[in-house]
Amino acid sequence: MYGKLMRFGVLMLALGMALSACSGTSGKQEETAAEKTGSVATKVVRDQFGEVTVPVQPKNMLVLDSIYAECLIEMGVTPQLVSFVPEIEPEYREPYFNDHGVKMIAAEQYQYNYEQLLQLAPDMILLRGAGLEKDAYDDLTKIAPTVALDSNSEIEDAIPKLADIFDKKEEGSKVLAEYREKAGQTREKIAAAIGDKTVMVLRVEHNRYRYMGAKSSDSSAFFYQTLGLNSPEAIKDSTDWFNQFSLEILPEINPDFIFLEDRVLVGYDTTKSMKELKESKVWNGLEAVKNDRVFPLKTNDFTVGVGPVGSVRLMDYIAEKLAP
Structure with a gap:
């Protein structure tokens, strides 16, 4: 789904020195722990590939799926950055993100520009796990703690899992209730x-x-x-x-x-x-x-x-x- 991603030898060396994420056994999305690391509060969540330690309150979160970014905003969690492919986005979404103060990062379809993502200095990356290649995931974890949500684009499945990660179960249930009605x-x-x-x-x-x-x-x-x-x-x-x-x-x-x-x-x-x-x-x-x-x-x-x-x-x- 994500295509064959280009590797940059020199860049990968730099990425190896950047923020890294923890990965382990696979399982459903859920918060498993919360702890203090220095002055930044963190917690451990599970994604498609295992356990990941992420900030409790990310200050520069990058969402590589505009559907997930929209879900989060509707639940009261506004990401700072979102990957945006102008050619495939619906007309309403650019003004929607602008209205909520989300910075759109122009991207190519099915491609990740790792050098660009590194320069953004995210403290957390969130994206769809369905169809994601493990090599691409591993590269992203060299930039920032990366959560590959164990889901596709169906909001009935994605919203409860996103709500678990961000402690927004009540808000997520409300969004889904309105959608179902x-x-x-x-x-x-x-x-x-x-x-x-x-x-x-x-x-x-x-x-x-x-x-x-x-x-x-x-x-x-x-x-x-x-x-x-x-x-x-x-x-x-x-x-x-x-x-x-x-x-x-x-x-x-x-x-x-x-x-x-x-x-x-x-x-x-x-x-x-x-x-x-x-x-x-x-x-x-x-x-x-x-x-x-x-x-x-x-x-x-x-x-x-x-x-x-x-x-x-x-x-x-x-x-x-x-x-x-």
Whole structure:
């Protein structure tokens, strides 16, 4: 997921002399101890790779996942620094971070600039553990104590673990309660409008097409579990997040509604694929297309914009299209 990361020989020597983190056996996120080290209060937490000693009150925390940064802010913990990839962030997030005084550090997608991170002098680093390579984690621990949260981007899973680390269980429960209430209202509104009609998320990529599986995690869970949307029968048992398919099977899938994603990725061009789709007889023969039941879906909104704030915005957008 994070790609092959560049190593800098000279830099690694410098990193070895910088702040180091403690790692040990794997386990669930939880605070296990608190102690004084010099004048800085610390505690031991568990992450995806083991135990980590972190400051009780970080003064220069760097979050390498903007979804997690949003979760923390909504729980009353404002990080000082957040990694920010402008091309893939939802529109609302930059002003959101600005409003909360979080400094955004421009970054490349799937890359870590270790020299840049070292210069930031964080006293704690927090990022998503799902898909993280151990070598990348080890390099980050040479910069500052690093917590690789044993989670993905689903806030139902991530928020309780973040709340444990920062002693914000009550606040985390409140954020999730509000999220669930909103989700329930949206689910009922959509169900009343479309009943058991089916919804497909179709991703247009460079030289290929993929559909979202209904039994995966991340945004799949958001669409098909949180909002209770029905997947077309032909693809309802897919456990992969996105599945490649040929346009010729679209009539077999035959969704009542389609959310169409024109995939955004740095250095990516979907122009040819989108043109071929729109000109396809198979595409234009679908009832969803003929009945104007195809709606655009921004990559940034449903892959990166799924924090507590972004999820509500996405719910409103989906409801606006399915239950106007």
